[in-house]
Amino acid sequence: QITLKESGLTVVKPTQTLTLTCTVSGFSLSASGEGVGWFRQPPGKALEWLAFIYWDDDKQYSPSLQNRLTITKDTSKNQVVLTMASMDPADTATYFCAHRRGVHLCFDYWGQGALVTVSS
Amino acid sequence: DIRVTQSPSSVSASVGDSVTIACRASREIGQWLAWYQKKPGKAPNLLIYAASTLQSGVPVRFSGSGSGTDFTLTINNVQPEDFATYYCQQAHSFPVTFGQGTRLEIK
Numbered sequence: 351q352i353t354l355k356e357s358g359l360t361v362v363k364p365t366q367t368l369t370l371t372c373t374v375s376g377f378s379l380s381a382s383g384e385g386v387g388w389f390r391q392p393p394g395k396a397l398e399w400l401a402f403i404y405w406d407d408d409k410q411y412s413p414s415l416q417n418r419l420t421i422t423k424d425t426s427k428n429q430v431v432l433t434m435a436s437m438d439p440a441d442t443a444t445y446f447c448a449h450r451r452g453v454h455l456c457f458d459y460w461g462q463g464a465l466v467t468v469s470s
Numbered sequence: 471d472i473r474v475t476q477s478p479s480s481v482s483a484s485v486g487d488s489v490t491i492a493c494r495a496s497r498e499i500g501q502w503l504a505w506y507q508k509k510p511g512k513a514p515n516l517l518i519y520a521a522s523t524l525q526s527g528v529p530v531r532f533s534g535s536g537s538g539t540d541f542t543l544t545i546n547n548v549q550p551e552d553f554a555t556y557y558c559q560q561a562h563s564f565p566v567t568f569g570q571g572t573r574l575e576i577k
Contacts, residue, residue, distance in 0.1 A: 458519075
């Protein structure tokens with residue numbers, strides 16, 4: 351059974367860097383074809399994709415945020431880490447990680463989400 | 471980027487009704503489209519992928535159709551647990567993009 355769980359600080363100050371960890375189980379981050387994405391949903395707004403990492407360490411970023419985002423993985427720890435620099439109150443949102451469904455660029459298993467509030 | 475536009479932004483229905491939600495991509499994406507259900511405080515739930523393939527465990531009252539630029543999600547015999555927000559997502563290429571959502575409300 352595939353599971354994902356987000357963890358990290360839930361309150362950050364403006365200008366700080368957010369670090370979120372997605373701990374996965376039920377699949378290997380190094381297995382061919384696997385991939386994990388990060389998403390967010392600000393209160394009352396739509397879902398937004400942020401970043402994606404493949405099994406072979408190839409990475410993709412949202413063009414509007416790519417200068418602030420870094421995605422990495424630690425296969426030995428079954429973890430995918432997202433950092434977002436220069437946090438702003440507009441970045442307040444629930445952040446999700448999710449497992450890619452096979453070769454499709456859609457996502458079948460999701461973490462429960464982590465509500466991140468940016469406030470001084 | 472491929473823009474994805476959903477309509478309507480909200481729809482009202484009674485239990486037992488049928489509901490159709492539309493999604494349009496800004497350029498042809500074949501059948502690379504997915505639909506999700508999102509409830510407050512919960513993670514998105516994948517309903518349909520490849521435009522019309524039902525994800526395992528999803529009730530058969532949900533169906534998807536379309537290809538190219540125009541797609542639809544249909545919910546037949548709406549049940550109380552179906553009242554939620556629905557999102558389409560183009561799965562053709564990065565950057566992944568979502569529609570703005572359609573809220574299904576109780577009439």
